[in-house]
Structure formats: C-alpha cells, structure tokens
Amino acid sequence: MQGGVISPVLSNLFLHYMFDSWMKRNYPTIPWCRYADDGLVHCKTERQARHLLAELTIRFKECGLELHPNKTKIVYCKDKIRKMEYPNTEFNFLGYCFRRRSVKSSKTNEVFLCFTPAVSKDAVKSMRASTRSRKFYRRTDLSLKDIARQFNPVIRGWIECYGRFHRSALNPVLLHFNKTLVAWARRKYKKFRGKTRAGILMAGIAKKEPQLFAHWRIGMIGEFA
Secondary structure, three states, rough: OHHHHHHHHHHHHHHHHHHHHHHHHHHHHHHHEEEEEEEEEOOOOOOHHHHHHHHHHHHHHHHOOOOOOOOOOOOOOOOOOOOOOOOOEEEEOOHHHHHHHHHHHHHEEEEEEEEEEEHHHHHHHHHHHHHHHHHHHHHOOHHHHHHHHHHHHHHHHHHHHOOOHHHHHHHHHHHHHHHHHHHHHHHHHHHHHHHHHHHHHHHHHHHOOOOOOHHHHHHHHHHOO
C-alpha cells in the first residue's frame, strides 16, 4: 500500500530528470509540456519532429524506458494555412481532442478553420458513465434541490474544465444529465410516468428556475421532452 501511494511521486521525479531536465538542457528553444507520463513537444517542421523523436527514443532506452508504440506519434496540425495531407492530424491530451475545426471570429464573425481543442470523445463517454453510475434517477426520496446540491459541484467542474473551448462539445454530457432528470421525475411522480409528460414538467421547471442547475445557468435546458 505504501508503495502504491509513493509510486506516482517517484515516477514524476524520475520523469522530471529523464525528460524535463533533458529537454531544457538539449532543446531549450522547443516548447513542450508534460502531465504525469503524458507529454507533448511542439516542433516547427516534420524534419525537426522526426529528429527529436529519434533522440527521445534513445534517451528513454538509456533510462530503461520506452515510448508507447501506439500513443507516440507525429501529428500535423492541419488548419486554414497548413493544408498538406498527413496520416495523423489530431491527438488527445488531458481529456481534450486537438484537431482542425470551424471557428467563428469574435471580431468579424468570419468562419475559418483552426487547429483547436475540445472535449474528447473518451472524456464525454466517461462523464456520461459517471452520471449513470450514480443512479440518482432511482432516488425518489430526493428532491430536485437535493439532486442539484449533490451534483452541481460535479457539473460545474465539467464546465470549468472542458467548457473553455468549444463548449458545445459538452452538449451530449449535459443533455444526457437532463434526460436522467426526466427519468427521475417519471419514478418520482405517478402522474408523470409518461416520458413526454415528465419531459414537459422538467422543461417547465428549468424555465422557472434556470439557476437551479449549473448547466441550466448557461442555457443548457434542452432534451427534456
């Protein structure tokens, strides 16, 4: 048990020596970032990327490690300017998927292609699974305010973490939560056992009390009926 607690700390210390310090010493002008054992290096050219990948492979081997054969790859950040064809044009990092997307300029309203992040499919799947696993739709002993009190910290965390870029990508998570509220209402109230009637009930509550849930406050009040 003690080994399990200290292992992440030791791993981080070793990776700091093996990767962080090595990058700073040998490639001080190349931007990079690392979180635990997941990291990114930002290269300007394909040639630079291939050279650094070869050097990192050697460095890891010298330290008794190896780069993950499937996760380690060179990604071309395709956008409006970079239009060449490459096999890898997107990657996931810390729950975000970075790829080419349509973006609207806040100043000119012009729509253009940009290489930007949004919540990844795996993160969406995990958050929806989290809602299902709590099974609050079965808790007819709870009031709607009880549910809001328990889940608002979780929902706020999702919005704060993944809603900073392309918030609309969070819609499947938040709308799924609304559908789960409908399932709760169908169990809670006998006269609203029908899906449509329960949906209308929840839509009415969301309209009257838009501050009740964190995602209602940002206008995510759809998918009830």
